[in-house]
Amino acid sequence: MEIAVEQTQQRKKIHPHKFTLWVAIGSIIMMFAGLTSAYIVKSNQAGWQTVGMPNVFWYSTGTILLSSLVMQMALRSFKHREMNQYRLLIAATFALGVTFVILQWLGFRQLWNSGVQFRGSSGGGQFLYVIAGLHALHVLGGVIALMVMSVKAFLGRTKLYGSVPVEMMATYWHFVDLLWIYLLIFFIWVG
Amino acid sequence: MSNESNLHGQPEIVTGHEVHHDEHHVHHHNETFITKYIFSQDHKTIGKQFLITGIIWAVIGGLFSVLFRLQLGFPDQTFPILETFFGRYAKGGQIQPEFYYALITMHGTVLVFFVLTAGLSGTFANLLIPLQCGARDMASPFLNMLSYWFFFMASVVMVSSLFVSTGPASGGWTSYPPLSALGDLNQGSKIGTDLWLVAMALFVVSSLLGGLNYISTILNMRTKGMSMTRLPLTIWALFFTAILGVLSFPVLLSGFILLLFDRNLGTSFYLSDIFISQTGQALPNEGGSAILYQHLFWFLGHPEVYIIILPSMGIVSEVLAVNSRKPIFGYMAMVGSLFAITILAFLVWAHHMFVTGLNPFLGSIFVLLTLLIAVPSAIKVFNWLTTLWRGNIRLTPATLFSIGFVSLFISGGLTGVFLGNSTIDIHLHDTKFIVAHFHIVMGVASFFGMFAGVYHWFPKMFGRYLNSTLGFIHFWVTMVGAYLIFWPMHYEGLAGVPRRYLDLSGWHNFNHFGDLNKMITVVSAIVFAVQLMFIFNFFYSIFKGRKVRHQNPWGANTLEWTTPLRPGHGNWTGEIPEVHRWAYDYGKDGREFIPQTEPVGKGESHH
Numbered sequence: 001m002e003i004a005v006e007q008t009q010q011r012k013k014i015h016p017h018k019f020t021l022w023v024a025i026g027s028i029i030m031m032f033a034g035l036t037s038a039y040i041v042k043s044n045q046a047g048w049q050t051v052g053m054p055n056v057f058w059y060s061t062g063t064i065l066l067s068s069l070v071m072q073m074a075l076r077s078f079k080h081r082e083m084n085q086y087r088l089l090i091a092a093t094f095a096l097g098v099t100f101v102i103l104q105w106l107g108f109r110q111l112w113n114s115g116v117q118f119r120g121s122s123g124g125g126q127f128l129y130v131i132a133g134l135h136a137l138h139v140l141g142g143v144i145a146l147m148v149m150s151v152k153a154f155l156g157r158t159k160l161y162g163s164v165p166v167e168m169m170a171t172y173w174h175f176v177d178l179l180w181i182y183l184l185i186f187f188i189w190v191g
Numbered sequence: 192m193s194n195e196s197n198l199h200g201q202p203e204i205v206t207g208h209e210v211h212h213d214e215h216h217v218h219h220h221n222e223t224f225i226t227k228y229i230f231s232q233d234h235k236t237i238g239k240q241f242l243i244t245g246i247i248w249a250v251i252g253g254l255f256s257v258l259f260r261l262q263l264g265f266p267d268q269t270f271p272i273l274e275t276f277f278g279r280y281a282k283g284g285q286i287q288p289e290f291y292y293a294l295i296t297m298h299g300t301v302l303v304f305f306v307l308t309a310g311l312s313g314t315f316a317n318l319l320i321p322l323q324c325g326a327r328d329m330a331s332p333f334l335n336m337l338s339y340w341f342f343f344m345a346s347v348v349m350v351s352s353l354f355v356s357t358g359p360a361s362g363g364w365t366s367y368p369p370l371s372a373l374g375d376l377n378q379g380s381k382i383g384t385d386l387w388l389v390a391m392a393l394f395v396v397s398s399l400l401g402g403l404n405y406i407s408t409i410l411n412m413r414t415k416g417m418s419m420t421r422l423p424l425t426i427w428a429l430f431f432t433a434i435l436g437v438l439s440f441p442v443l444l445s446g447f448i449l450l451l452f453d454r455n456l457g458t459s460f461y462l463s464d465i466f467i468s469q470t471g472q473a474l475p476n477e478g479g480s481a482i483l484y485q486h487l488f489w490f491l492g493h494p495e496v497y498i499i500i501l502p503s504m505g506i507v508s509e510v511l512a513v514n515s516r517k518p519i520f521g522y523m524a525m526v527g528s529l530f531a532i533t534i535l536a537f538l539v540w541a542h543h544m545f546v547t548g549l550n551p552f553l554g555s556i557f558v559l560l561t562l563l564i565a566v567p568s569a570i571k572v573f574n575w576l577t578t579l580w581r582g583n584i585r586l587t588p589a590t591l592f593s594i595g596f597v598s599l600f601i602s603g604g605l606t607g608v609f610l611g612n613s614t615i616d617i618h619l620h621d622t623k624f625i626v627a628h629f630h631i632v633m634g635v636a637s638f639f640g641m642f643a644g645v646y647h648w649f650p651k652m653f654g655r656y657l658n659s660t661l662g663f664i665h666f667w668v669t670m671v672g673a674y675l676i677f678w679p680m681h682y683e684g685l686a687g688v689p690r691r692y693l694d695l696s697g698w699h700n701f702n703h704f705g706d707l708n709k710m711i712t713v714v715s716a717i718v719f720a721v722q723l724m725f726i727f728n729f730f731y732s733i734f735k736g737r738k739v740r741h742q743n744p745w746g747a748n749t750l751e752w753t754t755p756l757r758p759g760h761g762n763w764t765g766e767i768p769e770v771h772r773w774a775y776d777y778g779k780d781g782r783e784f785i786p787q788t789e790p791v792g793k794g795e796s797h798h
Contacts, residue, residue, distance in 0.1 A: 031441030
């Protein structure tokens with residue numbers, strides 16, 4: 001334990017992997033900035049049709065907010081070495097992540113059945129599918145990482161005490177959460 | 192996430208300060224052929240993989256240009272051998288229109304992305320960042336390996352697109368919709384463009400993985416004493432290149448995703464009110480905007496030209512300082528101008544769109560911002576010239592290519608001033624003038640930087656020298672050839688000769704350029720042949736070149752020359768050396784050079 005403390009004091013710099021994640025987040029933000037600015041440009045042109053938000057998205061928003069909270073609790077219990085609690089919480093985050101993706105899918109189905117489809121004239125709906133779909137893909141990436149972490153936590157073969165991977169997972173997870181909140185507000189505000 | 196365990200043995204030890212204490216981890220693992228040469232996580236091997244893949248692509252892309260130059264130089268003649276090789280694409284020995292458009296599209300795509308982005312940045316960022324910063328490897332060697340293999344997959348998909356029955360993408364390297372969006376308009380816009388888009392998406396992923404690693408290695412993994420202001424300019428240039436890539440490639444990806452939707456799922460992001468006369472069909476798409484694609488494309492497209500040129504600028508700065516035996520002139524001004532170029536790179540994209548009906552007032556703002564780039568560019572040129580000034584210049588092939596770079600950058604940069612003005616651009620847009628401009632300033636100049644880098648760091652990469660005589664022939668023929676090819680194109684462009692057209696014989700006023708076009712074609716074939724000679728030199732020298740006997744063959748100050756002749760994975764056998772000074776103490780206090788690792792003596796001014 002003393003050695004660990006000494007090491008953290010010695011290293012004033014941020015862990016390179018964490019830093020890489022932050023740069024990656026910047027990169028992802030640029031992608032969504034590109035898409036949402038395209039949305040704004042297009043919404044000022046002729047033939048634009050606005051769409052209503054499917055109700056299911058409110059449930060998915062609740063789910064992802066909750067999952068962020070659970071992820072934070074998982075990180076705390078990992079740091080306090082409460083491994084049983086950590087295992088349950090990380091698995092719960094994973095389950096909530098899966099739920100979010102399923103809910104998004106249901107939202108898309110609802111929208112599709114209400115007549116907002118790909119063919120024909122342009123509008124907010126087409127953008128909604130692309131933007132929210134790409135967001136869901138990023139969540140799915142996080143879900144896969146969570147699955148790997150949960151399996152590792154339950155198998156317990158690797159004795160991993162460094163909290164860096166868990167911290168990075170939490171950072172990424174909060175990021176996709178915030179990104180969704182931004183997109184939701186964007187859709188309501190501009191659309 | 193625990194990938195540096197391969198290198199350090201335990202996941203916690205990563206930062207520059209700590210690697211000093213882990214010399215016992217530098218032992219060599221039981222490496223098989225596969226882990227050493229194929230799925231390698233060693234940054235030096237990955238750099239070589241990028242370089243060799245880039246060379247293969249350069250041959251393909253270069254050959255394409257020789258083929259379409261045949262058409263431009265000799266539009267009336269037939270070359271039966273072309274029919275032998277390309278069948279219906281060159282029916283009767285003449286390049287068919289759809290083949291011609293596929294050739295120019297692929298030439299642009301391959302050279303801009305696969306050679307001058309991956310082949311240049313990929314090679315030198317991988318090789319130099321850990322070696323010159325003083326790190327055992329990248330922040331994440333595993334992501335670094337993935338970066339190469341995504342590039343490799345992109346290459347496989349792009350190559351496969353050359354062999355589909357409807358031909359590869361042929362809507363230009365920019366792939367503007369609606370031409371690129373509708374298969375009915377153009378054979379190449381069928382499956383060829385889908386493959387092109389998939390290959391480019393994989394390429395973007397590769398660039399992003401690489402770029403993330405470069406940034407975090409430079410900021411977090413420098414050895415003790417290596418402050419940012421002691422970094423060689425190569426690293427600064429690669430750092431800004433990576434930032435540009437990480438922030439602009441995702442926007443391009445967004446644009447490509449929307450294009451894929453329009454192509455395959457019938458959405459109307461870019462398409463509106465289209466009637467296709469070939470099929471007599473009116474499309475249901477409404478409200479799309481083709482200009483939107485151009486904005487998304489050029490938001491990357493413009494930074495992309497700096498992604499191509501900045502690494503060359505860094506290499507040239509380093510090579511010129513080492514071989515003039517003088518400190519680089521105006522180090523901080525060099526860093527500052529790189530920074531200024533990086534910022535401006537994001538603010539000028541619409542100068543590619545002056546003739547799209549852009550609001551003229553908005554256009555004038557982009558003119559101003561574009562012309563501002565002349566300031567940092569001029570600072571850099573001034574500093575290169577003053578670095579050479581009264582230097583004790585050693586004319587190695589690397590030095591010659593660096594000087595050639597400066598020459599090309601001046602000539603090509605000056606024509607940029609013409610094109611940056613929206614009023615003149617209306618006349619020059621889509622003419623040979625623009626072809627001449629960007630080939631000189633970005634294409635050939637970046638190649639020169641790349642050659643300079645290869646000649647200079649070949650001893651570090653392979654432990655042998657490239658043959659200098661072949662190097663000199665390579666330089667002079669390429670230098671003279673580049674000017675002979677592109678200089679006349681300025682005159683053609685001013686006279687209004689359009690680019691992209693495959694046959695100009697219908698315009699009588701362009702007939703007097705006939706002989707000039709023949710000359711350009713002959714010279715481009717000669718220059719291409721000389722590049723093949725360079726490639727022979729490259730591969731021959733890997734195995735049979737003169738061996739490097741001295742650890743520091745060029746008498747350079749930077750850290751890569753403190754490693755063993757053939758460094759293993761981990762670069763330094765003992766501790767990573769500590770840095771005490773900047774990289775440019777040449778000719779100081781009567782000494783020819785003082786390596787960065789040497790402590791500052793008493794009474795010596797320090798940086």
